[in-house]
Amino acid sequence: MRPFSLVQPPTLSDLVSFLARGNGQIALLAGGTDLYSLLKDEIVKPEVMVDLSPLKELAGLKQEKDFLRIGALTTINDLASSPIIQKNFPGLKQAAQSIGSPQLRNVGTIGGNLCQRPRCWYFRDPLFLCRKKGGARCFAVQGRNKYHAIFGGGICNIVHPSDLAPALISLEARVKIVSSGGEKEMALSDFFSPPSVSLRQENKLQPGEVLTEIIVPNPSPRLKSTYLKFTERGSWDFAVVSVAATAEIQGRSLLKPHFVLGGVAPIPWRLTNFEKMIEGQNIQEKMVAAAALEALKESRPMSENAYKIDLAAVLLARAAMSLISR
Structure with missing residues (x-):
């Protein structure tokens, strides 16, 4: 790890x-x-470390x-x-x-989770000069x-690690x-940038910019949400495949569904074709399972990761069934 100086701005204005x-x-x-693992592997080589811990104004939840x-x-x-969060956003919880x-x-922190770097072993290994490192x-x-x-x-096959x-x-x-x-x-x-837009950076933050706040619309009374995650280990692990799902529930139908996959793409991957197939339909397990497999035909697996297609199909079907059972 290379030496660096430390700065602790007392306010957001001072930071900016x-x-x-x-x-x-x-480095923030x-x-x-x-960040500590990135420093150790010299993927990040800051001259100045900016400690954000004094900025208490950037912590906490405010209901409007x-x-x-x-x-x-x-x-x-x-x-x-x-x-x-526990009452209104169970999927986020x-x-x-x-x-x-x-x-x-x-x-x-939530900001750090959104801005974390990929876990790809080639990117993290200093012995491999991959495209993401130039x-x-x-x-x-x-x-x-x-x-x-x-x-x-x-051109770059990382997956975004954020849950x-x-x-x-x-x-x-x-x-x-x-x-x-x-x-x-x-x-x-x-906010997220695929490799086709930016190879070296996973989001659209520019020099001098700081992510300060996440703003979530209050849910309607009929909106339900869920989050499912498959990991190799029982706990403390990154998702091999995950799915976040929300929809307004009307009987056994899902209205305005949003299904977003994690662990399958360089950015969180919204499966809009799956949403269109099941929106307004009478949700049954076989129907959503078939729709999930059909939607996943657009995937392009490599030599060792085609198993993710089946995992994603199972999680999509389970998420849809979970929403109507809530």
């Missing part, structure tokens, strides 16, 4: 001003659960008339244990509770690719980004 001045290579430290505002420095444990260990959830090839194409993408890969991102996208969440030029909002689904 510091970033605007340009102070060399900067929130919970640090992902139409939205729930979640500060980017809110810990995953505080998110999962919030009565508001399930996603938060599935992350890591209790110790990691106590320090990891090299000429994706080693997963002809190498070990058991955990890699079946959608949206090609919270699929759940929040299914809830049509937005993010607020602040810089010296002001603030802006965008849909969380637009």
Whole structure:
């Protein structure tokens, strides 16, 4: 690990001003659960480490008339244990509770979870100069690719590791980004960048910008949500495949369904073709299972990860059945 200087801005305004001045290579430290491994492997080589822990204004949940505002420095444990989340957003609660260990959830933040780097072993290994690190090839194409993408890969076949991102996208969440030029909002689904848009970066944060807030619309009385995750280990593991689902329930029909897969693509992958197949239909297990397999025909698995198709089909069907049973 290379030496660096440490800065602790006391307010968001101070942070934005510091970033605007340009102070060399900067890394933002929130919970640090992902950053420390990136530092050790010298994937990130900051000259300045900016400790965000003094910025208490960026932590906590605020319920408003139409939205729930979640500060980017809110810990995953505080998110999962919030009565508001438990009552109104059960899918988001399930996603938060599935992350890591209790110790990691106590320090990891929602902003850090959304902005974490991929876990691809070629990207993380300093011996491999892959495309994401400026090299000429994706080693997963002809190498070990058991955990890699079946959608949206090609030039780079990482999968996005966030559990919270699929759940929040299914809830049509937005993010607020602040810089010296002001603030802006965008849909969380637009926040992530596939490799075809940006090889070196997984999101659209520009230099000097900070993710400060996640904004979630308050659910209608008929909206239900769920989150399902398959891992190789029983706990404390990243998703091999996950699915976040929301829909308004009318009898045995799903209206305005949102199904977002995790662990299958470089970005959280919304399966709109599956949504169209099942929307307004009388939901039965065989029907949704067949629709899931049909929708997944668009996947492009590699030599070792075609099993993800069957896993995703099972989770999609279970998620749909779970919604109508709630």
